[in-house]
Amino acid sequence: MGNYKNFKAVIYCPVAMVMQATPESLEREFEFYKRYINPDKVYIEPYRSGELASREQVLLVKDFFERHGVETSGGFTTTSSWKNPMPGKEYKKQRIFDTYCYTDKDFRAEVQKAIEFTASIFDEIILDDYYFTNCTCEDCIKAKGDRSWAEYRLALMKDVSENVICKPAKKVNPKCKMVIKFPNWMESFASAGYNPGEEKDIFDGVYTGTETRNMMDQDQNLPRYLSYSLPRWMENLAPGRNGGGWFDAYQCYPMEAYLEQAYLTVLSKCREVMIFCWPLCYNHYFIPTLGFQLGQLDSLMSETGNCMGLAEYHPVNAEGEDHLADYLGLLGIPFEPTPYFPENAKTIFFTAASLADKDCLAKLAAYVRKGGHAIVSSGFVQQTLGQGIEQMTSIRWRGRKLTASHYQYHSPDSWEEYKIQGTKPVLFPLMEHRNNTSWMILKGQTDEKNLPILIRDTYGLGQMMTFVVPDNFSDLKDLPKEVLTEIRREFCRDMPLHLNCGKNIGLFVYDNNTFVTYAYDYLNEGPEPCFIYVKGKAEYLTDLANGRKVFPCQTVPENKWFHKEQETVFKIETHPDIFNFWKIQRQN
Numbered sequence: 001m002g003n004y005k006n007f008k009a010v011i012y013c014p015v016a017m018v019m020q021a022t023p024e025s026l027e028r029e030f031e032f033y034k035r036y037i038n039p040d041k042v043y044i045e046p047y048r049s050g051e052l053a054s055r056e057q058v059l060l061v062k063d064f065f066e067r068h069g070v071e072t073s074g075g076f077t078t079t080s081s082w083k084n085p086m087p088g089k090e091y092k093k094q095r096i097f098d099t100y101c102y103t104d105k106d107f108r109a110e111v112q113k114a115i116e117f118t119a120s121i122f123d124e125i126i127l128d129d130y131y132f133t134n135c136t137c138e139d140c141i142k143a144k145g146d147r148s149w150a151e152y153r154l155a156l157m158k159d160v161s162e163n164v165i166c167k168p169a170k171k172v173n174p175k176c177k178m179v180i181k182f183p184n185w186m187e188s189f190a191s192a193g194y195n196p197g198e199e200k201d202i203f204d205g206v207y208t209g210t211e212t213r214n215m216m217d218q219d220q221n222l223p224r225y226l227s228y229s230l231p232r233w234m235e236n237l238a239p240g241r242n243g244g245g246w247f248d249a250y251q252c253y254p255m256e257a258y259l260e261q262a263y264l265t266v267l268s269k270c271r272e273v274m275i276f277c278w279p280l281c282y283n284h285y286f287i288p289t290l291g292f293q294l295g296q297l298d299s300l301m302s303e304t305g306n307c308m309g310l311a312e313y314h315p316v317n318a319e320g321e322d323h324l325a326d327y328l329g330l331l332g333i334p335f336e337p338t339p340y341f342p343e344n345a346k347t348i349f350f351t352a353a354s355l356a357d358k359d360c361l362a363k364l365a366a367y368v369r370k371g372g373h374a375i376v377s378s379g380f381v382q383q384t385l386g387q388g389i390e391q392m393t394s395i396r397w398r399g400r401k402l403t404a405s406h407y408q409y410h411s412p413d414s415w416e417e418y419k420i421q422g423t424k425p426v427l428f429p430l431m432e433h434r435n436n437t438s439w440m441i442l443k444g445q446t447d448e449k450n451l452p453i454l455i456r457d458t459y460g461l462g463q464m465m466t467f468v469v470p471d472n473f474s475d476l477k478d479l480p481k482e483v484l485t486e487i488r489r490e491f492c493r494d495m496p497l498h499l500n501c502g503k504n505i506g507l508f509v510y511d512n513n514t515f516v517t518y519a520y521d522y523l524n525e526g527p528e529p530c531f532i533y534v535k536g537k538a539e540y541l542t543d544l545a546n547g548r549k550v551f552p553c554q555t556v557p558e559n560k561w562f563h564k565e566q567e568t569v570f571k572i573e574t575h576p577d578i579f580n581f582w583k584i585q586r587q588n
Helices: 015-020 023-036 055-067 105-119 138-144 149-172 186-192 196-202 226-237 255-267 286-301 324-329 352-356 360-369 378-384 473-478 481-491
Strands: 008-013 041-048 071-076 124-127 177-182 205-209 242-248 272-276 310-313 335-338 347-350 373-377 396-410 417-432 439-446 449-459 462-467 497-500 505-510 514-519 528-535 538-543 554-556 567-574 579-586
Touching: 008 071, 008 242, 015 041, 015 055, 023 055, 023 286, 041 055, 041 105, 055 071, 071 105, 105 124, 105 149, 138 149, 149 177, 149 186, 149 196, 177 196, 196 205, 196 226, 205 226, 226 242, 226 255, 226 324, 226 335, 242 255, 255 272, 255 286, 324 335, 324 473, 347 360, 352 360, 352 378, 360 373, 360 449, 360 462, 373 378, 378 396, 378 417, 378 462, 396 449, 396 481, 417 439, 417 449, 417 473, 417 481, 439 481, 449 481, 462 481, 481 497, 497 505, 514 528, 514 567, 528 538, 538 567
Parallel strands: 008 041, 008 272, 041 071, 071 124, 124 177, 177 205, 205 242, 242 272, 310 335, 310 347, 347 373, 373 462
Antiparallel strands: 396 417, 396 439, 439 449, 449 462, 497 528, 505 514, 514 579, 528 567, 538 579, 554 567
C-alpha cells in the first residue's frame, strides 16, 4: 500500500500553508514529518474562507511532494470570507462558522469557480466538513416554504452536490474523483443538510471525521468510541468506498486524547489515517509518539481479520438517544452499526434513532417472530407505545422515574442472584411491566422498590430484551462491574467473547479469533484486572505484540438457564492508554 501495510498515513495542507510555502520551508517541514510519520500522501487545499491560492503556488507545493515520492490530492473547504464579504449581500446573512448560503446564486457561483480551479489541478478532491448549511436568511426562509429546515436543506445540498460541485469538477477534469467527508456529529446531519443516503451515490467516495478530542471539555457531544463506530457505519453505508478517518489536535489534552483518535481510526480498518493539519502539527510533540504508535498498530493490524460486533440499526438521517451505542462501546461492547436493516444478524440493537425508518417496528416484529434476538432501548419502547409494541411486551411507560442505589444480578457462572451497592445514585425511567408475562433479569433497587434494567419478552420463535437506559448515558460507566458484566453478556451473546471487568475498557473483535483490549486513558485510574470469557474451548491467548501466552484460570460449564455454551476464562491486566492485541488459540 505504501509506507504502511494496512493504511496510508496522510496529512492535510490548508490554504494558508500553501500560500506561504517556499522551497526552503517545505524542505524543513517535510524533514520533520518524514522522520516521524513518513507520509504516503498529502491533500493540498487551494481554497478556504475566501482565500484562493495561485496556480503557481499550488503547483509549487504539489511538485515538491511528488518529487519526494508523496502522492498528492486536492482539498477544498466551503467557507466564505468574513474579511471581504460580497458587497451588499454578506451583511444580511447570519451564518455560524461562515458557511455558505447555497440559496444565493452568487455564493453558489463563487464555490463553483473555486472547485473548477481545484479540479483543473488535481484528479482527486476531498471536501472538508464545513460542507453544510445553517443559513436562515430571508432568501432561505422564502425558498424553504412549508418544509422543515431538514427537508429543505437535504434537497438543497443534493442539488448543490450534483450541480455546483461534482458535475462542474468533472466537466473540467473527467478523471477527477470527488470525495465528501462527513463530520463526526452524525445525529445532526439532516438538520445541516448532510445527506449521506444520496450523497454517497453523487460523490465517488466518502470519508469520515474521527476527531473526538477530550470528552469532558469539547464543544460537541462526541463520545470517543465514535472514532471507531462512525467509520464502521460509513463502510456499511458505502462498502469499499470509505476512504479514511480524519482527526485533529484541537481540544486534545492530555496527549492520549489525541492518540486515541488515531488508534480507533486504525482499529476500524480505515484505508487512510488523515492528520489535520500540516501547520498545526509541525514540530508538535504529538507527532513523534503518533508515528511510533502507527508503526506498532500497522504491524499488529496485519494479524486481524474483518471487524465484527453487535449489529446496531441506525438509518440515515436518524436522531434520538444520541450516541447511546457509543457510550456502551466505551464499556467493552463491540458494535457494527449499519444504515440498512440487518435482517440476517443473530442479534440487533435498536434505539430511538432506529425509528427514522418508518417501517422499523414492523421489521422488528417480523425479525423476532422468525427467531431473531432483539435488544431494544427504553427510548425505543417509549416512542412505540401506542403504535404496536404492545403486541411484543407488557412494558408500559407512565412518566415515572426511580433512582437506583443497589442492584441485583446473576452470577456469571450460575443462576444464583446477588445484591451489590452502587457507587452513586443513578436515575432510570421506570418501565412498568406485568409479572410473569415479561421478566426482569437485571434490576436496580431503592429501599423496598425495585426497577428493571434488562427485561426479557418472548415473541413467536424469538426474544426481545429491553435495556432500560439511565437519563445520563455517562452514568452507565458508574454501574458496578458486576452489573456492567451482566449487560455485556447480553449484548455480546453472539460474540466469541465478553469482558468481566470495571469501566472504560474497550473491546474490538475481528472474525479470525483476534481481538483488542484498550483502557481509555485518563478515564481509568490505573492497572485493572480484566477477565476474558471466551466461548467454547480455548487452549491459551497469545499476546500478538510479544508472543506471550496467557493460560486459562477457569472453565465455566454450559448453563441451561442462560442457553450458553462452555466458556474458557482468562485473566489479564489492562493499563491506561495501552492497546493489546490477542489471538485466541482454540483446542483442536
